[in-house]
Amino acid sequence: MARVTASVYTSHVPAIGVALDLGKTDEDYWQPLFAGYQPSKQWMADNTPDVIFLVYNDHATAFSLDVIPTFAIGTAAAFRVADEGWGPRPVPDVIGHPVLAAHIAQEVIMQDFDLTVVNKLPVDHGLTVPLSLMFGQPGGGRPGGGRDAAWPCPVIPFAVNVVQYPVPSGRRCLALGRAIRRAIESYPEDLDVQVWGTGGMSHQLQGPRAGLINPEFDNAFLDSLIADPEATAEIPHVDYIREAGSEGIELVMWLIARGAMSDMSDQGGPTPTVRHRFYHVPASNTAVGHLILEETV
């Protein structure tokens, strides 16, 4: 049977992708950030899963205002890297896992979460920056040279609307994570699956309040996400907006990954092991947060 082995949480700032793609990672500005992901790259090399279920948000890339799915699962065989206005990132297209994705769609919809099923889904920095951070740049990090390489494992993209309100509640996201875990565990093939939650932490990209960062909120969120996800799930939208900036709302997506861990399941389980925790300000306009939670065995 398939199983969830770990969950990974990380910000997905576009400027991090630019720094990687232009070979700027050793610059004074960026060095502390990439140093914080060094242990993660080693951990990924030691714990490469068979599939990553990657929760992210589309930034008005695949979805315009014509169609706004609250939760969308990518069931295609491959997903091309989108041109977000600066040209596509020089990283490989993402290979999907259509059979597992279709199974999860079936099992999650039967648990009353009405997912949108998407086969044409160009993926933006929300999905590719976390892959670059955790795996390093495919193709040996040659600037602009990674298009022909490959990511180390298939990825199922799972897009959440956090751009146009109403966006889903934290409570709904945590419950969805639980449903995703049940779906993964009912898949007959023996697969190791990681569930990633991305976006955040505090940031505001618009208006006269742009640039807001709240380290106290962010660190309290990390503590609470680890130890008391049920309480974290009760944070109302307006608290994210006020405390973590208008774009800090992306953090609700972390609750989907957290809901997929065994201690949140019906059977219950041990609190996950914190394999790595990192926090850094700034990456461009944003506070970067990162966690690796392993199932405790």
Place this chain on the structure above:
Amino acid sequence: MAAEQRAAPSTTTTAQGAKPYDDVPGTTIFDTDQARKGYWLNQFAASLMSAANRTRFLADERAYLDEWEMTEEQKQAVLDRDLNRMIALGGNIYFLARIGATDGRSFQQMAGSMTGMSEEDYRAMMVAGGRTPQGNRYRSEWEASGGPNSTPNDQGAAQAEGQKG
């Protein structure tokens, strides 16, 4: 957080009355009301994800804008590259970022341009830990103080460090 906030039926938006986020200063939440106003403005901006459209837009901005059912006010805000105005008229930052990308501007340059700070000052604020939440949580705080608090989070720490040294 207050219990009554949690119990509120919606933390998002309705067509009726006040919204829970109305009292957050310097912030426009892209909700269904804003999206309705900004539909064509945002769809125009989304069209700039294609290199061919970027070229055509830059060659004759006015002509390109006239192909869209935008209001004159929205078109003028685009021509002026006035992001705060575009957001007031229903724009969303992720859509509007396509205009910035077409101009070769980064997210940091775009965000900074909305704060009234110079690009250098905004960057310095971010490097020093970003804008503090202190004094920036409620409209009433801005009304009392005359506007946003642009003090960076690390200034207190930096000053303490300086005193030590």
